[in-house]
Amino acid sequence: MKRAVIRGTGRYLPPRVVTNNDLTQHMDTSDEWIQQRTGIEKRHWIEEEGGTGASDLGLEASKIALDKAGWKPEDIDLIIFATLSPDVFFPGSGCFLQHKLGLDSTPALDIRQQCTGFLHGMQVADAYIRSDLANRILFVGSEVHSTGIDISTRGRDVAVIFGDGAGAVCLEGIETDKEVGILASELHAKGELAESLWVEVPASRENPRVSTEMVEETRHFPKMNGKVIFKEAVRKLPEITNSVLEKVGLTKDDIDLYIPHQANMRINQFFQQSMKLPEEKVFHNIQRYGNTTAGSIPIALDEALEMKIIGEGSTVVFLGLGAGVTWGAVVYRFE
Ligand code: UT7
Secondary structure, X not given: OEEEEEEEEEEEOOOOEEEHHHHOOOOOOOHHHHHHHHOOOEEEOOOOOOOOOHHHHHHHHHXXXXXXXXXXXXXXXXXXXXXXXXXXXXXXXXXHHHHHOOOOOOOEEEEOOHHHHHHHXXXXXXXXXXXXXXXXXXXXXXXXXXXXXXXOHHHHHHHOOEOOEEEEEEEEEEEOOOOOEEEEEEEEEOHHHXXXXXXXXXXXXXXXXXXXXXXXXXXXXXXXXXXXXXXXXXXXXXXXXXXXXXXXOOOHHHOOEEEEOOOOHHHHHHHHHHOOOOHHHEOOOHHHHOEOHHHHHHHHHHHHHHOOOOOOOOEEEEEEEEOOOEEEEEEEEOO
């Protein structure tokens, strides 16, 4: 049977570190508020002058993942690039990354699934591999949030949360009778809540797509109904985890590590408590990076492997909920 297995992972965080105290220079907030409500202590942002897009961060993470996999860029059959902060409105960041990797005809598919970009990417990669459409896939989740958030007091509920960063994963199809690789995945969306976390403009339904007036009204900055998203997350994450585990006949105790999207440490603590899991079974790194959206799960995976919390034979569940709203979970077992 064809299975999709991970051959290498990588992460890249831009060097500039922005602490909670640094943010108090721009807005009315405090280290205490941010840590109490979210668990975040600091995040990485690109340099203030800009010039770095999602594909640039993705390139650095990709180089590390390719190196660990022992692949050259030419070995890649398909690039899947997940981001909500593409380099430009179009074409996709995957095309920019493909060129930066020195490739000239490898297909590049962008997916716009925000916080569940990695989960969607894993399911797409698994389907491509199982159907023999591609055998070596580079997945990249990358975000540059810092150039698109309102860092005044008006935007503080959103601005303190987001960080820049990228994670990359090399996936390969193998023929095996063993229960390894991507074992199961499940995805959902509830478009009714699309406006609970969104960036309204530039928009094809507006003419012009963006105007000075829209910018003055700050409609180009992300807006979030934090409480709605929080409530959805604490309800849906245990539900989908139990559902995906049932698909593969595993129990919650068969899992060595749960790697949730890093949106808010409180959400992930609620998840751990409602699933009655020991604290050490749920991975957190939001303290250091904030919410890097499509980058968050692959960055966390890379760190968990580096820290040797997981390795050969480990079974993990990746899970998350975010804008859309979309939510999902993937069960993965290392060879
Ligand atoms: O990955 C994408 C998915 N996103 C999420 O999962 C986010 C889910 N939601 C959350 O994490 C939380 O809702 C937040 C952390 C965003 C906000 O926490 P909250 O407990 O829901 O706070 P709130 O928005 O209800 O605001 C409470 C108070 C308000 O003041 P008043 O009206 O009580 O006087 C806000 O104005 O906190 C104020 N506030 C802040 N104060 C200091 C909001 N943001 C800040 C801030 N610093 N950064």
